Amino acid sequence: MDVVDDGGSSRASRVRRRRRSRVLSRYAGRPIRLIWRYVARHKTAHSLVLLSVFAAVACALASQYGIRNLIDALPTGRAHPEGVIRAFTILVALIFADNLFWRIAGWISARTFVAVTGDIRREMFDYLAGHAPSFFSDKQPGVLSSRISATANAVYTVENTIAWTTLPPSLTVIGSIGLVAAVSVPMSLTLVAISGVLAFCLFLLARNGKSRHEAFARQAASVDGELVDVIGNMGLVRAFCAMLVEGRRFDAHLAAETDSRKRSLLYLEKLRLLHAIATSILSACVLGWTVWLWSEGRATTGDVVLIGSLGFSILHGSRDIAVAFVDLTQHVARLGEASETLLIPHSMPELTKATPLDVKRATVDFDNVTFAYPGRRPVLDRLDLHIEAGERVGLVGPSGAGKSTVLALLQHFYEPGSGYVRISGEDISQVTVQSLQAAISIVPQDVTLLHRSLLENIRYGRPDASDADVRRACEDAHCLDFIMAMPDGLNTVAGDRGAKLSGGQRQRIAIARAILKDSPILLLDEATSALDTASEIAIQAALERLMKNRTVVAIAHRLSTVQSFDRIVVLNRGHIVQEGPPAELAAVPGIYRDMLVRQGRRTPAPRPDLM
Structure with missing residues (x-):
């Protein structure tokens, strides 16, 4: 990585x-x-x-x-x-x-x-x-x-x-x-x-x-x-x-x-x-x-x-x-x-003195971060969050709590109003854009594919990957079978924004793309939202392999996605209101347990041993 x-x-x-x-x-x-x-x-x-x-x-x-x-x-x-x-x-x-x-x-x-x-x-x-x-x-x-x-x-x-x-x-x-x-x-x-x-x-x-x-x-x-x-x-x-x-x-x-x-x-x-x-x-x-x-x-x-x-x-x-x-x-x-x-001036130009991000340990830190979209109230208010290298952290909470904003700031899509976002101890506003992007892989909720072949889409983050590497990534993402069932296989054109594929198929392609890119930090934005229950079970196994030895930050509305995580962080109105292992949070009153009840899961499922 x-x-x-x-x-x-x-x-x-x-x-x-x-x-x-x-x-x-x-x-x-x-x-x-x-x-x-x-x-x-x-x-x-x-x-x-x-x-x-x-x-x-x-x-x-x-x-x-x-x-x-x-x-x-x-x-x-x-x-x-x-x-x-x-x-x-x-x-x-x-x-x-x-x-x-x-x-x-x-x-x-x-x-x-x-x-x-x-x-x-x-x-x-x-x-x-x-x-x-x-x-x-x-x-x-x-x-x-x-x-x-x-x-x-x-x-x-x-x-x-x-x-x-x-x-x-x-x-x-x-x-x-x-x-x-x-x-x-x-x-x-x-x-x-x-x-x-x-x-x-x-x-x-x-x-x-x-x-x-x-x-x-x-x-x-x-x-x-x-x-x-x-x-x-x-x-x-x-x-x-x-x-x-x-x-x-x-x-x-x-x-x-x-x-x-x-x-x-x-x-x-x-x-x-x-x-x-x-x-x-x-x-x-x-x-x-x-x-x-x-x-x-x-x-x-x-x-x-x-x-x-x-x-x-x-x-x-x-x-x-x-x-x-x-x-x-x-x-x-x-x-x-x-x-x-x-040609209006760039609002977030890369600094002349920017240096490549050196990821010795893939830690993530939000230090007293406040952020508001233009003309709106603050989405994050003095947020402090530390994620250890290799730790899996799930972000949950009601809509508008700031979960997506956390992922956006971590990718440096916006500048915080105050505070700092750091990866491996380095302020991401001081590093080169390309090195930051290379350090992060993302499986988004709304998967976007280019109007190109599936092979080009999967290779997008690593264009020099061999055919064998691509096939292994597809196997790990449980998408090789449906790809090879298509008349042109990996050469099948995805269509505009992936229109020729179902939502679940697009998400599996996105997982294969992230596996192949092999970045030390992985962001999951409701990565199983478009899957049925049977597909979700198969994809969970793929995600387990994808998350191995990586720092993972995941947004989850479907709480089954984060039951095996090390820590759950519950956000509400820009603040952390609860955090801890899933089993501990399920045992105490709060937003997390209320969400479990609504989804019919009063206790977390045991962590699968898919090693």
Whole structure:
């Protein structure tokens, strides 16, 4: 039962993980900085994409100038064909180079942008897993998972929008203005002023629509959460004939989400309409100005074509920039909302100076521990409890007495309001999370299995266990027979949360999982609650083998589970009101004897000799 800290990972990796968590929390609600964090990890690749886009736009602009030279060379082309051939060759080369650079940018971005989304999902999941259990109790799983996906997808969309929708027209506008200036400086300056005014107006209008985009992001996440919540509890929904009720509830959420999306999109369309009207009028003015220059003899036919084409490029480019910027505003708003939810600071971060738990003797101590859930009265009040190494202690008492809280604090799911929880003499708030988890095995009342094979579920606490070790654990837990009776045996997929198994079968799998993990401290949370009487007798034998040479803390409503224990601790309203061997407590008035009477057991059963 050696406890290996962090599954063999080094202290350096723990330090890096803690440092990364502290850094990530600074990006909550700061989407631009969050994007740059991941872009900076792939600087070379992003630089190549940027340079390729620059080169492609430059070739496209040069192609328009090449068309101008070709048109001007045509009047004398029959007498001097070399000018036409040269202009034609240059134009074809520029068109080819234009397409080549776009393909290079696309090839690199296909790898780089996907790598960025992988980095985001990986770090967001790692950060999310570092939150205290209280964080998850207040959030719907679907909302959290959708926000991880929303964060990654938003960054991917932002990168694509900038690379293909925002940057090219921006460069086109800048380059076109420069080329127009070579023919008419006044026209160039006019176009600069008009484009600047249009961009500024659209920026202000887009910023005013931010609240609409954020509302849509919140409603979209809410709909995802409702879907996962209902689908994950479909058995409950059907059992209570609540399909119509849930349908109406979902319709209400969907209507709110649809309404918020409609308001967001209609606001964007208003901006696009405003810009379309402005560019239509201005395009006509630019074309008229160009023709006037030609009539005055101040521009060649090629200049007319060039300036007209560039003028359209500038005005339509500013439209594309505005449209892309408005879209970016929506995606950045969703990214900001998702990051605010996921990257709130950890309420119980692992200490930088945390050390691995060294379990020399698996003693457990609660020293003057007081604890209350937020907004509620204290569940534990100055609790003092000492459990010797190898001792079996049963926790009994009425609902709300604090039994489950004792197990939760022992696993460091919460920080005590005051006092200390110690294992082997060490304050568990000062040790690494992985080493604490490695020291404890638990068989819960509500057994949770992953949607994976039974073999993977049983190996979950000890992934390197051999097949022979797994089979022995299954035999000890009395679950090998029903597993091998399944068509796929240990490769049978458990289903969502173990839906393909009965409650008793899930508990036997949990016992096998705990046996295989082989931790020095064992927690039993009503470990036989889902078993019938015949199954309970068989499982008691498995539990006896599981509990051998371990420190055991067990919650029991069914008192037959703890009749063979060394000591019973009776809790009531956060205090220890009785404690002692089961036989002694059964002989004196009190909560324990009252519970025995209610269960029809006036005297404890003799301890079975299953050694």
